[in-house]
Amino acid sequence: MSGSTSQAPRSLPVDIPAVLVPIADDLDRVGEKFLEILADASAESREMVRHAARFNGKRLRPALTCLAARIAGAGVTEDVASVAAIVELIHTATLVHDDILDGADVRRKVATVNVEWGNHAAVLVGDVLFSKAYRAAAYLDDPFASRFLADTVGTVLEGEIHQDNVTRDTGLREAEYLEIIRGKTAALYEAALVSGAHYGGGTEEIKSLLGRFGHHLGMAFQIIDDRLDVSGDEATVGKSLGTDLSEGKMTLPLIRWLGDHPKAEREAALAQIRHAWSCEEGAQELARAMCQSGALERTDEAAREQIESALGCLADLPESLERTLLETIAQFVLQRAN
């Protein structure tokens, strides 16, 4: 079974849709479940909810859930397809709510549901997505998803609140940054794999191994995301760049860039950061300075370490198409340009 893809060129950028061809049928079933869970929305909310639901692009999390269920043994059952859709709904809900802006920010940021229908509508659409996700979980026979995903959402929200709380805190340490992204991003990756393994009938050991793989993958995903905000190509990434810098978010590339300055130059570096908070031009200047330093390469290094840890979790699993796909997704996360 593993022959067809084990020759994949792992050191080159990977086209995720092509990589996912072997599980295309599974992903289609997850897509159907996703729409089925949203189907009973009223005409009034349907348009907004569908607009929000278009957000999901790479289908990484659904793929991870399906692969975990296949590795666990039972494959992509009805419940597995449901739980994959539920995780993606939760992710979509958090995206919609992330775009809710404070009055002063409205003009500076391009957003989505909130730009189209206003902040209040965006809050309601996110609430609808969450409520449909919780509802679908609650109607599964096994309460695992209902409990585990409510715990996970709590962890994600704590990560986001923590992040808001350290906005413009130039003293933020790497350990605290890692704790924040563990909550706001890695926890849902971990949940995608653990849920798939659980509803796929996996042992506690398989759930734990795959969960740790998901955690490290999510950590790497967020670190690369934070690096792409500084160095990515705006058209490729599909969202405005340098927004983390102008919003006062302290991400790993910035923490490393600041840390690279000798004591004598630190005050000037801090002034440059404060300038980035004050205007778009300042943010662009800082982004250029960061690109010319070694800070971005050293950020990639941190992501690479996470991917190595992730791959280490798979080492004890028997070889299979599914394991190869997980490894390929891990390489993709490291090398993606959007």
Next chain:
Amino acid sequence: MSGSTSQAPRSLPVDIPAVLVPIADDLDRVGEKFLEILADASAESREMVRHAARFNGKRLRPALTCLAARIAGAGVTEDVASVAAIVELIHTATLVHDDILDGADVRRKVATVNVEWGNHAAVLVGDVLFSKAYRAAAYLDDPFASRFLADTVGTVLEGEIHQDNVTRDTGLREAEYLEIIRGKTAALYEAALVSGAHYGGGTEEIKSLLGRFGHHLGMAFQIIDDRLDVSGDEATVGKSLGTDLSEGKMTLPLIRWLGDHPKAEREAALAQIRHAWSCEEGAQELARAMCQSGALERTDEAAREQIESALGCLADLPESLERTLLETIAQFVLQRAN
């Protein structure tokens, strides 16, 4: 058991805390559960969550859940106390999210979490409250609350989206207004009673009777709320008045006031409504005009009909302290001034 309160002067305004003295111990247990469910919030989120949790004032819904459980037979068990706290958490979450404003509204409205910490933080706090509520429901042995309350939240949100959708629609009919408040308000009252009856071990018949009581009570509560927005005393109600008018909400008093105008005067009435949307003074003028018309009395009449229907649902229950307390709460809802 019913002797101590059956002499309560039902036609006079009722002080709810005094009315609830017979179930004060139950309410204290619900309050403890409420804090217990929120207890594992991080230090970062705790302050905001506690600020939001101070919102719950009259404790009407927890009282209804406890009374339903006592009527159902088993009384206020651990699970009943939990489910009462969960309903109140959901209510609190919707209040916090209701206050999320669009950029343009920020200066005009006095709000709470969002004024203190900003819109984005208010979204997260509401999400935390929802997630804690769903989590607590998911950890009950009986999945009824988890499923029924997710359904209920869906209904509440549909009501709110519907309401947003007909903002400034001066052609709104009473039937559609009633459908909106059935979702946004009455559904959670109904849920408070049905959940109490279910976890109190009640029959389907008891659940249905008490559920319908809750529905009508909630309808009356919202109708009176909408009337108080026009005629209440600002200091007593504790929030700014006439906000529905300036926000373009079409509530029952306004629908009835507009409907009272003969065809020849309708255009002038519409002009007065549009003026109310444009400035605070316009809203105050319109409120005064409505107070001088018979529209508010006719709004109270609609609330009274709902309360009569609510009381009708209790008629088949044996007399008891609990039934008397439900009747007293119904009278309070009709007569409350805040």
